[in-house]
Amino acid sequence: MKYSSKTRPSVEFKGFETPSLRAVLREASALALQETLERMCEQQPDFFGWQPVLIDLTRLGDVTDSLDWPAVLRAFRSAQLHPVAVCGAPESFRERAEALCLGLVDLPEPAPHSSRAPADTQVAQSSDRSAQPTIPPPERSSPPERSSSPERSAQAPEMQAPEQPLLDAMIIDRPIRSGQQIYARDRDLIVMAVVSPGAEVIADGNVHVYGSLAGRAIAGARGRRDARIFTLDLRAEIVAVAGLYKTFEEGVPENLRGKPVQIALGAENADALEIRPI
């Protein structure tokens, strides 16, 4: 069929911001990667759920070429990760990347892959999250630029993990029963009922339980250090924020039992969880 000026093109390119995963390789070993990914997916084979992943080679430098690339790609795919591109690759890797059908992405210095305006940037000390928009600004019409924005505030380098604005919260208004697990990816989780012993509630953002929290709660599951857990009645078995865990082997301390509390990384000591009454 001849293409004429009257025919509309069958595809249009638009901008689309999506939270994405960046896999930073630490060793030049496909085998080590395979083992690590297998361990991560042991309990839940669909943990990654076919997310696109950007392979970050900045720490490997020149050994990039010696990697067994077919094995690396296989390892990602068997963990249900879809490798789409590499970043931080040396110039010499360009041809190889093309042959492997991997895109090439240039990362700005320093590393964060968000190019949002400074107003979106989370200030580490601030506890006021109302300024944080949950949807990317609508005026962005071109594909996202990965170059660094000159207006980026001086506070940005304090952030350790790449921060994405959170999507709308996931709201659940029925009890979470023993053995059930709820994971709110890239958002807050709000539970309007009890969380039974043996149940797990997990969010990349904050976890709010407007009822008794008797199971396990994990906030900031992928590294958000400012995430918190809020509950009206703490009876949890385990709580965790950004990878830091606390168990309650002797039960919840007397002064906090049965009260509304919030759990967050300590203001002074960021290596400890603090539980404060609300």
Added chain:
Amino acid sequence: MSRVIVVTSGKGGVGKTTTSANLSAGLALRGKKVVVIDFDVGLRNLDLVMGCERRVVYDFVNVIQGEATLNQALIRDKNVENLHILPASQTRDKDALTEAGVQKVIEDLKAMGFDYIVCDSPAGIESGAVMALTFADDAIVVVNPEVSSVRDSDRIIGIIQSRSRRAKEGQEPVKEYLLVTRYSPRRVKAGEMLSHGDILEILKVPLMGVIPESQRVLESSNQGLPAVHQKETDVAQAYQDAIDRYLGNDQPLRFVDEEDKGFFRRLLESVGVGGSSKSA
């Protein structure tokens, strides 16, 4: 319109089969057309409790595999009109139950005009238990007033909410009812057992009834006559109250407070004599 009721618990030995037997007999005594199906393939008990173990010729698996018709397998209860039993297989294993096979049997039973199809679930959360709850409209969750039973019931409620047909097809959810069995007010008062209020607080499922611990239950299963037939006993009355509540007629909770009994009555009751209240 037929209702499919699953009687389940998670934990074993809490009173599912006893409840299935008493529930079906109780509904049939009120004129409903009822069939009760034993889903415990390999470890069948329902026929014993219903007193028809010597009349089992064909079973549930025979029907699913086309070796017998429903009419050949269904057993008429000797004590109540309108009550039929579909026994489980003693010799096959649970993999013989397929979802398609079970669905067909339930549809055929509905076509036969049964008002209630009671599914007696096996213990656990594996395929047998899941098969029993898959087609349920109502679920009676049987729980003993002790922590491991409550935990297992919570688990099975979660499974009903995610793996029943109604849940998977986005229909109106399975209606849940809580039945507390083997309740001893004396032990609750002594702090050894959870109270029905505690259980309700943890499980948050509407309470259908509380059945007191009783010697009668053991005697009934020995005799193959569900306790509900012995009208003057506390167990029978508690089950009747529960059935009333299930049918929408609210009744005040009985048998949940410790009676002030005299020494002789307690002595007599401990050897299984006397079931109704009398002052010593």
